[in-house]
Amino acid sequence: AQRVTQPEKLLSVFKGAPVELKCNYSYSGSPELFWYVQYSRQRLQLLLRHISRESIKGFTADLNKGETSFHLKKPFAQEEDSAMYYCALGGAGSYQLTFGKGTKLSVIP
Amino acid sequence: GAVVSQHPSWVICKSGTSVKIECRSLDFQATTMFWYRQFPKQSLMLMATSNEGSKATYEQGVEKDKFLINHASLTLSTLTVTSAHPEDSSFYICSAYIGTDNQPQHFGDGTRLSIL
Numbered sequence: 001a002q003r004v005t006q007p008e009k010l011l012s013v014f015k016g017a018p019v020e021l022k023c024n025y026s027y028s029g030s031p032e033l034f035w036y037v038q039y040s041r042q043r044l045q046l047l048l049r050h051i052s053r054e055s056i057k058g059f060t061a062d063l064n065k066g067e068t069s070f071h072l073k074k075p076f077a078q079e080e081d082s083a084m085y086y087c088a089l090g091g092a093g094s095y096q097l098t099f100g101k102g103t104k105l106s107v108i109p
Numbered sequence: 110g111a112v113v114s115q116h117p118s119w120v121i122c123k124s125g126t127s128v129k130i131e132c133r134s135l136d137f138q139a140t141t142m143f144w145y146r147q148f149p150k151q152s153l154m155l156m157a158t159s160n161e162g163s164k165a166t167y168e169q170g171v172e173k174d175k176f177l178i179n180h181a182s183l184t185l186s187t188l189t190v191t192s193a194h195p196e197d198s199s200f201y202i203c204s205a206y207i208g209t210d211n212q213p214q215h216f217g218d219g220t221r222l223s224i225l
Contacts, residue, residue: 086152088213095206096143101152102152
């Protein structure tokens, strides 16, 4: 069965501090991992996906198959990063997604 | 970019009534749409996968007769909550799959349903 675990419900950091949002997954096949972000009163939107290996808004995430993790990182948090972040898992070639419970990131000015 | 429109954004109604929520893909055709339910401070739970021209595939534990899904065209899927009760109050989100871009799903703004 597919499962995504985001252990932190809430993460508070000061502006300029590094951020790491944790995500672990369980999947028997070849996984595709995504990070979605939901800003206040806005729709869910894709932040990044592991196969792109790109940095979006300063965020990066590396898929670690050995540790079954896909942690989201940013070296210097900004106030505008405050939002809900969801890690999502899809099977290779599949468009269905399994979401984690989400982590609310709060950046303190 | 691909836009998914969901309507209404908020609805309040009496217990026992049926409520229809629409999900439209505005600038693309979506052969597959998804319906999620989100409880306060919790994650999105997939309710069903809606395929154009065929019956929806429901996730385990989701009542088909309670949550009727119709995907009659490539740009519209509807979710009807039949004989709604207070426990059906929730945030319902739809998404659409294009298949030709690098995103697995594009999400609507969601519909907040409150049953009195």
